[in-house]
Amino acid sequence: MSAKKGYDTKLPEDENTDSGFLSGEQLFSGELESGSNLDSDSKNLHSDTVDVNTDSGVVCISENLSLLDLDTPTEQPRREEPKNADIAILNVLFQQDEDGDSQLHIAAVHGCQKSVSTLINLCPDKSWLDMPNEYGHTPLHLAAMSGHEVITRMLVVAGASIAARDRRGQTPIHVATEMSQVECLKALLAPVKEHPTRKMSSILNQKNYNGQTCVHTAANTGHIKTLQTLVYYGADINMREGLAGSTALHIAARRGDVPLAQYLLAQCPGVERGARDWAGRSPRRLARRAGAARAFAALSSDSDSDSDDDDDAYDSDNESLFEKLRDNLNPINVA
Structure with a gap:
């Protein structure tokens, strides 16, 4: 209990009761006041005059006090070292x-x-x-x-x-x-x-928060060796990214990256040449606008010709739809 609170925790004592400790305290205090030193001779003198069978209270308490270790309280267990010291x-x-x-x-x-x-x-x-x-x-x-x-x-x-x-x-x-x-x-x-x-296919085809897999990242950098490594370990070359639905071939065509487009068309037999993004555009159509059409021209086939026809029809349909919308627009009078 804290001493600052002023509580009296001592037991009441009878003035007429001498437990032995008080008389011993007076004895020691008297010797100290008289200037006597407790040297070896005086200790021997006291040991001769005191009967060992007589308990005046002084000898017992002195012996008990000598056995006390004031630094380590006997009532509290010794502090043990933590068993998992390596955790620190x-x-x-x-x-x-x-x-x-x-x-x-x-x-x-x-x-x-x-x-x-x-x-x-x-x-x-x-x-x-x-x-x-x-x-x-x-x-x-x-x-x-x-x-x-x-x-x-x-x-x-x-x-x-x-x-x-x-x-x-x-x-x-x-x-x-x-x-x-x-x-x-x-x-x-x-x-x-x-x-x-380890399921490498699911990890390789995992998309980032822009909807891109590692294949799309490689196509954006244009690093063919990186893309070859990804394909070798099982990455889906025809995976569509989440924003525009582009494949790696779409990205290469849009960037005008002829070497990458040629690698995809010539050395990746499973690549979808006529794949459409979310806007319905094929890689060939994007390549025409980016100046990379020669990458597709060297590898033309009947399916590519059909794709060209589809792209032309798509463009003409969009243009006719745009013209219709433009002609039917009513001017707004802001006056």
Whole structure:
């Protein structure tokens, strides 16, 4: 109880009762006032004059006081060391800074292989490997976008998720594709014996928050080697993105990227040449407007001719509809 509250916690004492402690206290105080020192001779003198069978209260209390350890209260148990002292160390190693980066994030982005290996071995739970920072980037995101393929592979083998999303909905596969990090892409997609049940098709065809898969990201960058790697590991080349319904061939045609369009048409036998986006446009039609029609001209076929006819009919229908709407518009009198 706090002494500041002024409560009297002492038991009442009888003035006529001497417990032995009071007389002993007077004895010691008298000796101290007279200036006598309790040296070895005086101690022997007292020990000779005091009968061991007589308990005056002084000897018993003195002995008891000598046995007391005032630093360690006998009523409270001794403080035991925490059984899981290593938890404190782990909290320091995996503590996030103001940007949400842990030591593993920093080591991954700077390519410190020994540090990453040590932190992986100390990591008590695989979920800690997927700890996101303020941008939603896991250590695997940072390793992949920085081009550190060895660290990327170390994290994948350790169990880091290749399907984790950042704040843009980008997976590590997206960011490696966006940065054209082919070796990191291979490190992400190569089979892992420890994880034989990974469904690569669903992960490869996962869309970001703009509705784009990694195939669309590769087509936007125009990096053929990256697109080849994605197709090799099973990415759907005819996947439509969510905003306009474009395929990779649509994107290549719209950008006027002749080498990429030729690769898709010549080396990807499963590509849909006549695929339509949400507006009904084919890649050939987009290529004509972007100056990439020669990529399709070298690979013309009957189906492509039919596609040309459909595009011409689509254009004429749209133009006639536009003319009808324009002719039927009534001018608004704002006077």
